[in-house]
Amino acid sequence: MFSFRQLTIYGMVFASGTLIGYDSGYLNGVLGSSDFIHRYGAEDSTGWYLTPKIRALFTSLLVVGTLSGSISANFLFKWMGRKGTLIISAIIYGAGVALQVPAPPAGVFVLGRILLGMGLGLISVTSPMYLVESSRPTTRGRFIALYTQLLTCGNVIVCGISLGTRNLAGANSWRVTVGFQLFLALVIFLGALIAPESPVILMKANKHDEARQALASLRNIDPNSEEMTESIDEIARWVQEQSTSGEVHLSECFKGPDLRRQLLGICIAFFTIATGITFWFGYGTTFFEAAGVNNSYLISLILALVNAVFTAPSPYLVERFGRRICLFVGGVIMAITMLVPSIIHQVAPGSRVDQFALVAGAVIFIAAYAPSWGTIGWIVMTEPYSQRLRLLQSTITMVVYWTSTWAVGFITPYMVDATAGDLGVKVCYVWLVMIILSVLWAYFYVPELAGLSVAETDLLFETGIPARKSASWGASLRSNARDIEESTSIVLTVGEKGVKTDEAPYAHT
Template identity: 60%
Template sequence: MVSLRQAAIYGMVFTSATLIGYDSGYLNGVLGSPDFIRRYGVTDREDGTMYLAPRTKSLFTSLLVIGTLIGSMLAMFKSDRIGRKGSFFLAAILYAIGASLQTAAPPPGVFILGRIFTGLALGLISIVSPSYLVESSTGTSRGRLVALYSQPLTGGNVIACGISLGTKHLAGANSWRITIAFQLILVLAVFLGALFAPESPVLLLQRTNPSAARHSLSILRNLPASSAAIDQALQEIQTSISERDSLGHPHLAEIFHGTDLRRTLLGTAMGFMTIATGITFWFGYGTTFFKAAGVQNAYLVSLILALVNAIFTGRSVDACLLWGGGIMGITQIVVAVIHTVSPDTAADHNSLIVCTVVFIAAYAATWGTVGWVTMTEPYSTRLRIHQTTITMVVYWLSTWAVGFVTPYIVDATAADLGVYISYVWFGMVVLSLAWAYVFVPELSGLSTPEIDLLFEDQVPAWKSVAWKRSLGSISIDGQELQKPVTEGSVSRGSIEKGKVDV
């Protein structure tokens, strides 16, 4: 049974993930608020209407990434020093400052500063939160908890779109301030959860503090500190640390050598490709884009997209990038062609809504799910934190690039591409599909040693499915063990299926 303290701890981790998802959706609705446009917009010289200039939307959206990059690097180099617990406290404080600055409706420069503070917190959270989840869970619960972690990521976006829809008719600044200020409630939950959370037992053992590590595990596992299960868990962690330390302290340069180079390039390229498909555009600018395209109830459409994203995320552990990408590409070319043939018609608007919903569903079930796995799963145990950090840096830079450039491409006051941007997303999806076929190997169902072996054998991505089948399996006393992959290799013949103890 889960104790109240355990519930608070895991609530802190999942609320941190909710903050990441909330951030991807709340500014979408805020930018569409008439009061927000009145405060930060400019006047059209021809008809006297107010609008947000592309430069304003670009800066408000994209400069968050300055903070996320600094926060990610801070997590890599300083999280061991200040601890996972300290990192959560720091992230909560930084996020609260950022949300407060934005809620206060200050001059544009201060609003941007608030976004940067928020980014600092998100950078910390995106590295520390999943690491703490893995380090504090058991072998049997780890996979389930990591799988659940993706749900609050999408759920946060749903909450943001729902609040934006509910507040859009409020008078004055409440139509957007409430959406921003709601983050303070989530931040408070993270801060309070950190009060109850013990330090990571892995980090405590690294600091040669076994008594504190034992106490931490006792809280996290809800077991007596003197139990045999705690003794075994401590021994497993200590063995893992000893094996890693025997190779010396890992250095950042190692991720660019040997088989780790391919792993690093795979994860970082996936970080770029997941954004290049256009997903950030639909969640970052969807509301204002749909309004400009003449779609009624733009806020409701954005909420529907967020719900579809949440529902379809993680629906299949065997999701195929190629099938999903194919559907995504078809939806974008259909939207672009119909708009070209019949612009500003009911068919044009309806196809935009329907195809975008299908696009989001296909993305969530395939690229959204497999993408995050590919950005974390291929890495070696020794260099995982370094490779994950570099991957997240690329991911956030890609997010910044799309967020910065899009307003200048789409807005009527700039390049005025409008719905024709679907041609761009179609081209990027095709590029992503070609890359996935050539470079993304099949990793689902493989244990960590098997993943290591796949990269050591330099198996091409398009041959990885056949290679996976060649592993085969035999059953001994009800336990499934791997057959030798090739003759004359002891290590290959002794690879375990999953984590079976022999």
């Protein structure tokens, strides 16, 4: 059973996941609001519209703040710990939302987006780390899987709110969507006030009694139990290893086996975005409208629901079939969903079949992306790093991830809008090329890490096992381990019966 304090703390962390998912899609519906377009758009002979410049600025400059928040998280940890960083991030995020709700001049709205991004960057780094440090080893995996699932649920919530408010009068048609984020920020703020400091941070500060009390509160266990002693000893050993290994330098991330690990994280961060997912969730509503598809808000909600539903089985798929197989299969399906609608559009542009193919292609694309590149992309961005460089390499990877998100968000309006590049549905060819490149890269570069321990992962990179041979190498490693375990079991069993252990292999003769 969970205590009230535990439920509050996990509610705070999971609200963070929901907030990240919500933020990834809230501007999609806002940009489609006619009131918003009249406030920030331009008018020509066809009516009011948002210029590519305005779309690009409103969509992409969030990432300027997000990058600032992600980079500054490490410095805030040293001064304020996890608890203080979460409190500050909720305040910054709330301030960013408050600047956007009154429909201020465009420059102030962009400033609000940047502040919101700073809070989001801090939250996206701090919350998963706090969750890992405060969970039991037996529940950690399930909590992280649930956290990932809530990212998709946040997107469902924002699409549902946008659909429900699209016909409200005036600015309420988009203000409600923006303002709901204040509720999520408040949950994070209140949860952070109640939550204890991370036990890891307290141990680093030599506050052993406080670390024990914090861990007892977080895991709801007796402070004097054997489980508590084992958990504290484990944290103490890790802190000791970190303190005796010397200061970590940025250059280490790009030397020896760690260079391969870092490039793996950087490339997967780029391809996870460059395959087109940001386009569908950040630009889908207005894109469908421009393509002549009716009920574009409903279509965006369906895409969000598909994303949430098909993310659910990913924890099973990634362990059952492995990282590489899921990336290949998902990538092939994604490529087909981009190719077929593009061909149909060229043959019968503007027809009902063309619109149906576009919507069906988007739905199937999301269904294939969610359990493959959507989930495994985050796994590969976090699991290959060495214990010594994990925090620094993860930060570098997240900088690349958010930079890629910014680049796609900034360039897309200039590629698609009729007043700029006017690619329209032909933009699917761009995503098709990127998907093909990503699948080829995954085949030659992404190793199979499913089932490997931290030590075995280190061994794979240190011995330079090629990605194409990693699955068979891991299977051989596990097979040898089972053989040794069975041999040891036989020797011990026979030895207990009074037979010499060196004669154990002949026990059945």
